[in-house]
Amino acid sequence: MAGLGSLPTARRGQNAVLRRAAAPYSDQYPYTGAKLDGKAGTGKGGVQVPAPGDTKHYYQDPPPGAYRGPCPGLNTLANHGFLSRDGITTYTEMVAGLQNVYNVDFATAVALTMLGFVFDGDPISEMISIGGDATLITGQDGNFTGEYGGVSKHGTFELDVSLTRNDFYLTGDSHSFNGTLFAMMLETAKNTSSASNPLFDFNAMALYRSQQYDRARVENPWLYFPELALHNYGAATFLYEAFPSSAKNNTPDLETISSFFGAVQLEDGTWGHVGERPPPNWHNRVVPMTLADVTGGIDALYAAYPKDFGANLGGEWFSLNQTYTPSTNPSRKRQAPSAGDDSLVCGAYGEILETALAAPQPYAMYGFVLEKAGPVFAPYNCSFPGLPTSIAGLANS
Numbered sequence: 001m002a003g004l005g006s007l008p009t010a011r012r013g014q015n016a017v018l019r020r021a022a023a024p025y026s027d028q029y030p031y032t033g034a035k036l037d038g039k040a041g042t043g044k045g046g047v048q049v050p051a052p053g054d055t056k057h058y059y060q061d062p063p064p065g066a067y068r069g070p071c072p073g074l075n076t077l078a079n080h081g082f083l084s085r086d087g088i089t090t091y092t093e094m095v096a097g098l099q100n101v102y103n104v105d106f107a108t109a110v111a112l113t114m115l116g117f118v119f120d121g122d123p124i125s126e127m128i129s130i131g132g133d134a135t136l137i138t139g140q141d142g143n144f145t146g147e148y149g150g151v152s153k154h155g156t157f158e159l160d161v162s163l164t165r166n167d168f169y170l171t172g173d174s175h176s177f178n179g180t181l182f183a184m185m186l187e188t189a190k191n192t193s194s195a196s197n198p199l200f201d202f203n204a205m206a207l208y209r210s211q212q213y214d215r216a217r218v219e220n221p222w223l224y225f226p227e228l229a230l231h232n233y234g235a236a237t238f239l240y241e242a243f244p245s246s247a248k249n250n251t252p253d254l255e256t257i258s259s260f261f262g263a264v265q266l267e268d269g270t271w272g273h274v275g276e277r278p279p280p281n282w283h284n285r286v287v288p289m290t291l292a293d294v295t296g297g298i299d300a301l302y303a304a305y306p307k308d309f310g311a312n313l314g315g316e317w318f319s320l321n322q323t324y325t326p327s328t329n330p331s332r333k334r335q336a337p338s339a340g341d342d343s344l345v346c347g348a349y350g351e352i353l354e355t356a357l358a359a360p361q362p363y364a365m366y367g368f369v370l371e372k373a374g375p376v377f378a379p380y381n382c383s384f385p386g387l388p389t390s391i392a393g394l395a396n397s
């Protein structure tokens with residue numbers, strides 16, 4: 001086996017130079033109280049982000065070589081140093097950043113972060129790229145357990161029928177902002193609210209998601225739209241659940257949404273792109289965002305314009321003949337029998353555990369999930385027939 005000395009120096013150099021780490025939190029600027037320790041904050045929102053004077057969390061353009069991807073929410077966090085500005089972040093940075101910036105409640109922050117990790121992150125170094133594949137940076141010499149694609153990787157968390165990103169098939173780039181798509185989303189918002197004050201609210205997002213699906217059915221001859229694509233309905237809820245400012249009556253208006261998407265209108269009327277950030281004087285939600293907000297939103301957005309799950313095979317539609325079971329329905333697969341928030345948390349936890357089993361090194365990923373998320377979800381008493389709750393159980397299953 002080759003010794004460390006024979007490893008390419010460029011690779012070791014990348015490790016040393018790129019990873020910067022998030023700006024630490026201070027008592028002076030506590031936000032919602034989460035620290036870089038993987039634990040819960042206070043959940044007390046209505047906080048201005050970035051806090052005036054907290055220069056460490058002010059906007060900066062991504063540094064050279066930084067990773068950015070399809071998620072405006074994560075790109076914003078990195079542009080403000082809540083995640084490492086190079087876009088190579090950690091489990092603890094993400095759990096804290098989601099709580100402190102968007103006032104995501106603790107269990108929900110853990111669930112969203114873990115979902116990202118089981119699809120695209122490295123369970124040993126506990127790092128994830130918010131953009132493309134950075135395995136050689138997120139992994140460590142002598143400790144590469146798999147190729148981890150990062151948040152941009154298509155076919156994991158990133159799927160067809162997005163809001164402002166192309167389907168992968170069309171250009172091979174499903175992570176970059178597309179101004180034409182943003183303009184179409186804006187047009188829909190104008191039609192569902194008003195041209196003078198377009199709102200990216202539930203009505204706009206439900207209709208726009210429907211339009212995007214219909215368009216993809218025609219334009220993408222290899223469209224793939226399994227039930228998993230419902231995740232993208234979750235992302236659509238963030239426009240009216242996470243981005244609006246509580247200092248502006250939680251209104252998902254154009255100023256707010258364009259700022260978080262980094263969308264700027266050019267002289268010719270088209271939309272270009274700059275670094276994502278909150279608009280000036282932005283305050284986060286007063287009440288934490290829960291899984292119920294997200295999954296309830298998924299159910300309602302889908303129910304407004306139900307779509308067939310399936311795939312285009314060279315332009316011919318092949319239906320998967322699946323009927324959508326709302327996540328609020330207790331008979332949904334993977335859910336604990338209890339109703340309400342508990343069952344939603346258990347539903348998410350079950351999905352995370354199942355997805356971990358498909359990771360390049362399933363035992364490493366499963367152990368990572370049990371270690372980090374296990375204690376957080378333990379109070380919910382989830383039970384998953386057939387899914388082990390320990391590594392020993394995994395070995396015997």
Ligand code: HEM
Nearest residue numbers: 070071073102112116157158159162163164165235238242
């Ligand atoms: C509250 C926190 C978050 C907010 C506000 C947020 C916001 C968004 C929005 C608005 C989109 C849609 C972009 C578009 O289609 O044009 C999106 C997409 C995405 N987000 Fe996030 N996000 C959050 C957390 C996360 C986390 C924790 C991860 C993973 C670690 C993640 C991964 C993704 C991915 C992979 C996509 C692309 C989905 C697709 O369109 O195929 N997001 N996010």
